Amino acid sequence: MLIMLLATLGAVAYAVFLLNPDNRGDLLPYGLVLVAECVLLALALLAMWTVLSSGHDPRDFAYHQARERLFDTPEILRDRATDDPTRWRLYLDDRPVTVDIFITTCGEDVDTIARTVRAAVAVHGEHRTWVLDDGRDDEVRDLAATLGARYIRRLSSGGQKAGNINHALSIAKGEYFVILDADFVPRPELLTETVPFFVRDEVAFVQSPQTYGNMNSLISRGAGYMQAVFYRFVQPGRNRFNAAFCVGTNVVFRRDAIDDIGGMYTDSKSEDVWTSIHLHERGWRSVYIPQTLAVGDTPETIVAYAKQQLRWATGGFEILLQHNPLSPRRQLTVDQRLQYFVTSTHYLSGIAPLLLLLVPPLTIYLDLTPMQLDVSVGTWALYYLGFYGLQIALAFFTLGSFRWEVLLLAAVSWPIYVKAFWNALTGKQQAWSVTGRSGGSASPFDVIVPQTLCFVFLAVTSAVGFWKHWGDPVPNLSLAWNLTNTLILGGFLITAVKEHRQAVRSQRAARRVRKRAARRTRLDRSSSPTVTAGGAA
Incomplete structure (x- = not known):
């Protein structure tokens, strides 16, 4: 201070x-x-x-009470599921709730996707894990089946990531859904730390920080440290103003809130901030907790960093030029206007x-x-x-x-x-x-x-x-x-x-590698027996 x-x-x-x-x-x-x-x-x-x-703590009495009653202990003992936390049914207000975990993919390395899917399936609390594959990769489809996740592939790529999620929402019917990027590996406590916030009906989403595990190059360290102050201090401060916004991954949404605004916003590649501002304009609340619940990768090269920053900055400037938060037409509080104005001009x-x-x-x-x-x-x-x-x-x-x-x-x-x-x-x-x-x-x-x-x-x-x-x-x-x-x-x-x-x-x-593969193919073809009309040669 x-x-x-x-x-x-x-x-x-x-x-x-x-x-x-x-x-x-x-x-x-x-x-x-x-x-x-x-x-x-x-x-x-x-x-x-x-x-x-940033000293404001969103974990109030209602949260702690809901967390205490998140699981039905007699039910767990009766079903002999004590050794498998993924089977523990989640309750809010003594009512069972359903949760879907969405892992959005679009051409990432299969090993990277596998780490995330494996960890998502193992998250504590009964849930369904879905791989939303915009890369249309059969290897990813087979991987999902092997690891116990469900697989969704759509025919078009309209709306990019937001369109991918909206398509999944037409199939998965959970009351709450988690969004994870393919490279963000969730921790087991992801649901137990976030779902209790939804005991309050006005909460639309709960966001946790992007924490990075690959700070091993100049670019990755610089990109990661640039985000550190934002996630440690700025986002927590926005809780007080009901202006913490979604950052696209490590977030849990209430399905009714997304349905209320017609789905995830698809007309920008910064669908996360645009979706957040529309939710706040409709009177929904957001919660941010500065607790690492998933660890991912930050860009390691100049090319990757430039692509990421260009996408993020374009989305911010689009809000400033197309949906100015200071406009009297926006149904936002004064604090929310200022916070979104800072976001759009950052x-x-x-x-x-x-x-x-x-x-x-x-x-x-x-x-x-x-x-x-x-x-x-x-x-x-x-x-x-x-x-x-x-x-x-x-x-x-x-x-x-x-x-x-x-x-x-x-x-x-x-x-x-x-x-x-x-x-x-x-x-x-x-x-x-x-x-x-x-x-x-x-x-x-x-x-x-x-x-x-x-x-x-x-x-x-x-x-x-x-x-x-x-x-x-x-x-x-x-x-x-x-x-x-x-x-x-x-x-x-x-x-x-x-x-x-x-x-x-x-x-x-x-x-x-390609030349060796082509050479092996030619050798295989030349050494294989050829069958002609007169018999084998």
Whole structure:
């Protein structure tokens, strides 16, 4: 609480410093800094306001009472099912309830699907496990049958994941249903921790966090840590405002609530947030519990990360442009409007680094400065660190340390978010792709052309800056700023080079496997007996 309050004061002081007309420099760089920093400041203040509310515990007396009576002990003993928790019938208000677990798949690795299906079948509490296969894979069908799960394959792919779930709801008839992505392995207590919340009739869904088990590369660590504060502090804070939203997996829905809004929202690839906002507009409540109930995979490569972020950001911008939460037509509370507005504008903070990247070159090439020259470096650093320094201190507290991987990804992801905003603005449809673990064997340079060009430009600008200010007694702030940006982008490109080499090796290995398979096929055909009209040859 103390760090949060200090960070808030630091953000306000920095905003006052920036907005003071006496500190204004040349119009163009000052405007770039002002726009970028105001976006970051506004979103930071709203996020901290939400985090300050994260002490709210949704587990009230009704929840604890329902959890105590979730199982009928005499029934379990009578049926001799004490050793098989998957046969224990679930009760709410002394009435048995039915639950379906949906595992959505679309071309994921079969071994990955198998881990999730095996764990889902073993979840405590009587339920039915369904594999919803949009990949139309016979191997997945056979796997489901082997592991004791039911299998659903639809003929079309309309609506992507949401359409897949809606189709399953026309077949499965449980009162509650769980959604799991193919790579999120559930824990046995998934139902026992979530179902008791539905003792309150107004609860539409219960969401648990996305926790990752593959934090073993720079990209996977950065992508995972970027989500940590959101799941540990922001989502719990939204409970107080009835504004916690679904994140697409590790969630349990009440079927009546989804029926009330006509099914899962299918007109966006961010069906989770859109479904949530429609439920809240209809007066339903949501619950978020910061307890790991399933462990999955975060993107491990640049290609996979870019696809994931593009999909998420496009969905957020679609809400801002097509369904603005601040519109008086939305049937939301004031708190819900603000929370969904933060959600829909969150990825603007990813575009802000682009504006800040342009400021040092303006100073180096054109001698345009964002602040008055009589503002000392010490004064600038005091206010700057008052905001960013305390944000880093907050990261130390919430994540255990400062995660430089997060800084790197935040600084280089702006082309993804610019493209996402353009997609949402123009209505361009992005092809659906499974995030996966590795993103296939595609080269990362297929998706980071803007970052590569930006690195070259900043490197040249740094060289020009060294030439112009060689011999200056005082270090040049713009040159240091530009050099820092160059090094950050350079570190990212080193990671891309490593991934590119790995992708090339994977492609070569795949070609060798195909050639060996083709050679074996030819040998088998040449060695097999041939039957002619006159008999065997």
